[in-house]
Amino acid sequence: MPQSTIVRLEGITKVYGMGDTTVHALAGIDLMIEQGEYCAIMGASGSGKSTMMNVIGCLDRPTDGQYYLDGQDVAQLSDRDLAHIRNQKLGFVFQQFHLLPQLSALENVMLPMVYASVPTAERKERAAEALIRVGLGQRLQNRPNQLSGGQQQRVAIARAIVNRPVLLLADEPTGALDSTTTREILAIFGELNESGMTVVMVTHESEVARCTNRVIWFKDGQVMQSYLAPEDLGTVTAA
Amino acid sequence: MDWVESGKMAVKTLTANKMRSSLTMLGMIIGNASVIAMVGIGQGAQRLASEQFESLGPNVLFISPGSNQARQRATNLPRTLIWDDAKAIASQVPAVQEVAAQKQGQYPIVYGGLNSSSSITGTTPSFLSVRSFDVAKGRFLTDLDLQRNQRVVVLGADLANRFFSDQDPIGKRIRIRNVSFQVIGVMRPKGSFLGSNQDDAAYIPLTTMSSTLTGRTSPYGLDVTFISVSAKNEASVPAAEFQITNLLRRRHKIVSQDDFTVQAQKDILQIVGTITGGLTAMLAAIAGVSLLVGGIGIMNIMLVSVTERTQEIGLRKAIGASGQDILVQFMIEAVLLSAAGGLIGTGVGVGGTLLVATFSPLKAAISPAAIALAVSVSGTIGLVFGVIPARQAAKLDPIVALRSA
Numbered sequence: 039m040p041q042s043t044i045v046r047l048e049g050i051t052k053v054y055g056m057g058d059t060t061v062h063a064l065a066g067i068d069l070m071i072e073q074g075e076y077c078a079i080m081g082a083s084g085s086g087k088s089t090m091m092n093v094i095g096c097l098d099r100p101t102d103g104q105y106y107l108d109g110q111d112v113a114q115l116s117d118r119d120l121a122h123i124r125n126q127k128l129g130f131v132f133q134q135f136h137l138l139p140q141l142s143a144l145e146n147v148m149l150p151m152v153y154a155s156v157p158t159a160e161r162k163e164r165a166a167e168a169l170i171r172v173g174l175g176q177r178l179q180n181r182p183n184q185l186s187g188g189q190q191q192r193v194a195i196a197r198a199i200v201n202r203p204v205l206l207l208a209d210e211p212t213g214a215l216d217s218t219t220t221r222e223i224l225a226i227f228g229e230l231n232e233s234g235m236t237v238v239m240v241t242h243e244s245e246v247a248r249c250t251n252r253v254i255w256f257k258d259g260q261v262m263q264s265y266l267a268p269e270d271l272g273t274v275t276a277a
Numbered sequence: 278m279d280w281v282e283s284g285k286m287a288v289k290t291l292t293a294n295k296m297r298s299s300l301t302m303l304g305m306i307i308g309n310a311s312v313i314a315m316v317g318i319g320q321g322a323q324r325l326a327s328e329q330f331e332s333l334g335p336n337v338l339f340i341s342p343g344s345n346q347a348r349q350r351a352t353n354l355p356r357t358l359i360w361d362d363a364k365a366i367a368s369q370v371p372a373v374q375e376v377a378a379q380k381q382g383q384y385p386i387v388y389g390g391l392n393s394s395s396s397i398t399g400t401t402p403s404f405l406s407v408r409s410f411d412v413a414k415g416r417f418l419t420d421l422d423l424q425r426n427q428r429v430v431v432l433g434a435d436l437a438n439r440f441f442s443d444q445d446p447i448g449k450r451i452r453i454r455n456v457s458f459q460v461i462g463v464m465r466p467k468g469s470f471l472g473s474n475q476d477d478a479a480y481i482p483l484t485t486m487s488s489t490l491t492g493r494t495s496p497y498g499l500d501v502t503f504i505s506v507s508a509k510n511e512a513s514v515p516a517a518e519f520q521i522t523n524l525l526r527r528r529h530k531i532v533s534q535d536d537f538t539v540q541a542q543k544d545i546l547q548i549v550g551t552i553t554g555g556l557t558a559m560l561a562a563i564a565g566v567s568l569l570v571g572g573i574g575i576m577n578i579m580l581v582s583v584t585e586r587t588q589e590i591g592l593r594k595a596i597g598a599s600g601q602d603i604l605v606q607f608m609i610e611a612v613l614l615s616a617a618g619g620l621i622g623t624g625v626g627v628g629g630t631l632l633v634a635t636f637s638p639l640k641a642a643i644s645p646a647a648i649a650l651a652v653s654v655s656g657t658i659g660l661v662f663g664v665i666p667a668r669q670a671a672k673l674d675p676i677v678a679l680r681s682a
């Protein structure tokens with residue numbers, strides 16, 4: 039299978055504020071992420087990880103630089119087109135789950151398809167499929183407050199993959215979970231990646247990063263090192 | 278974005294917070310209910326007044342002392358209208374059928390241990406036919422009674438009933454302002470006119486009224502409170518009005534301003550219509566203000582809701598909602614709130630109007646125009662006052678929205 043490039047960043051910068059208080063959250067990033075990769079992004083707090091996830095996720099525009107998502111130049115797109123790209127090509131998983139409390143698990147997962155104008159009957163079917171895939175086939179009608187943290191994060195993952203995105207982005211998806219639940223969630227990410235999904239995940243824990251097959255290390259808004267093998271991680275964290 | 282889904286979502290969001298939603302709707306409910314009830318009651322008052330004047334008959338004209346302007350200013354009416362005027366009209370105006378002169382007063386009436394303060398009308402025999410009254414028992418006043426200043430009285434139905442209950446009042450003597458009068462008749466019940474009970478009344482000869490109760494107070498002759506005239510038919514009303522005016526001007530030697538006013542039923546209806554119409558408009562305007570306040574309440578709550586649901590908005594944008602999708606979502610919520618409030622308020626208003634119609638003489642009526650107006654206005658208010666919060670929601674930056682934990 040010929041590999042295609044999902045993310046290509048060229049000289050991406052993101053500057054916050056102006057005058058004396060400018061912060062270079064991203065200070066010139068060049069990065070490629072190929073189809074089928076499973077990446078972890080690590081780095082100190084404030085090093086720009088979330089900022090970059092937002093740029094990759096088309097939630098934020100870079101101050102400067104080129105960004106090609108799945109071969110398409112997205113830097114110049116309108117807000118409306120970006121919304122469409124987020125809906126069709128990207129899936130997000132957040133640390134705080136961000137489920138809508140008044141909706142059931144099934145309805146939460148159906149939400150992205152509402153904005154994609156998928157026919158109603160198909161929405162239900164696909165949402166149920168996605169929930170079964172993350173192991174929540176028995177909890178379709180439960181509200182978020184009737185689910186554990188791990189279960190809620192699974193609903194969020196199901197919601198992220200239901201529109202079959204080309205890229206799954208997760209910013210500290212296990213940050214709010216205990217170690218057992220973390221392992222379960224990581225197993226799901228692993229399965230998704232094995233079935234061909236490109237996954238990029240921010241994490242602070244090296245055990246989590248070790249499950250991936252590439253670690254991108256951030257410092258002061260720049261990519262310091264991009265390790266291809268998780269075995270190398272031990273030496274870095276020790277250093 | 279499909280509308281069915283958006284509608285369902287809005288209903289879900291609104292019902293998730295029932296207390297707040299219903300309190301928000303309360304403004305619209307009160308606004309709508311008051312518009313409909315106020316307009317209904319105002320129009321009821323209008324109809325009641327018109328009907329009562331219409332019941333006088335289309336041929337009737339009233340002549341009262343003082344010019345229109347003078348009567349608006351003066352509390353003490355001029356005593357320029359006299360019985361001789363009435364006699365002159367009866368004999369000299371061809372378009373006129375009959376003429377009744379009336380002198381009104383309010384005096385204590387006593388019979389045995391019972392007493393009452395009732396309206397006393399000194400009048401002439403033609404009063405019955407001109408004003409379409411009827412005698413139930415005994416007889417009415419005659420010309421002879423007037424010529425002889427007889428102390429005789431015809432009682433209104435309620436007054437007779439109060440004093441005599443099942444006894445026969447005919448021939449009994451009652452005291453009006455300490456003067457003894459003999460009861461010669463009882464009127465048939467007539468109902469109330471503009472809020473005053475026409476059956477709680479007593480009728481005595483005009484001449485007796487003047488000589489024994491009021492005393493003569495005008496230098497011109499036997500002054501009267503007003504003169505009722507019936508024209509030959511409806512078509513002759515304008516002619517009668519014109520001829521009476523000319524005659525009185527001549528008799529009163531008017532050079533500039535009239536010291537009397539002639540009004541046909543039509544003129545009175547017009548005046549009543551203007552007054553009650555203005556009243557209705559004023560009531561509606563006041564109620565309209567509460568509708569506006571209701572709209573501002575909706576805007577207020579929607580703004581709070583946008584702030585509270587920042588994360589939801591951020592999340593929706595992250596999974597693909599455009600600014601327009603968010604705008605539509607919040608607009609639908611605002612319009613649903615106000616329209617639902619409008620509908621409930623309409624129900625309350627209609628109920629209130631019907632209640633007033635059943636328990637008061639006001640013939641309060643449900644005005645379809647007022648309902649249409651109130652419901653469409655409340656829908657529009659939802660649209661107008663929903664725009665600001667919805668736009669605020671739509672332009673939220675998804676990152677900022679997501680981060681606000």
Ligand SMILES: Nc1ncnc2c1ncn2[C@@H]1O[C@H](COP(=O)(O)OP(=O)(O)OP(=O)(O)O)[C@@H](O)[C@H]1O
Binds near residue numbers: 054055061062082086
């Ligand atoms: N909206 C903003 N305005 C100003 N500065 C910002 C803004 N967002 C981020 N920053 C700054 O940009 C830098 C990078 O922030 P970012 O959130 O990307 O860090 P991070 O690597 O995700 O940190 P953490 O591990 O704590 O999540 C920080 O110095 C932060 O203060």
Ligand SMILES: [Mg+2]
Binds near residue numbers: 087088089209
């Ligand atoms: Mg972060």
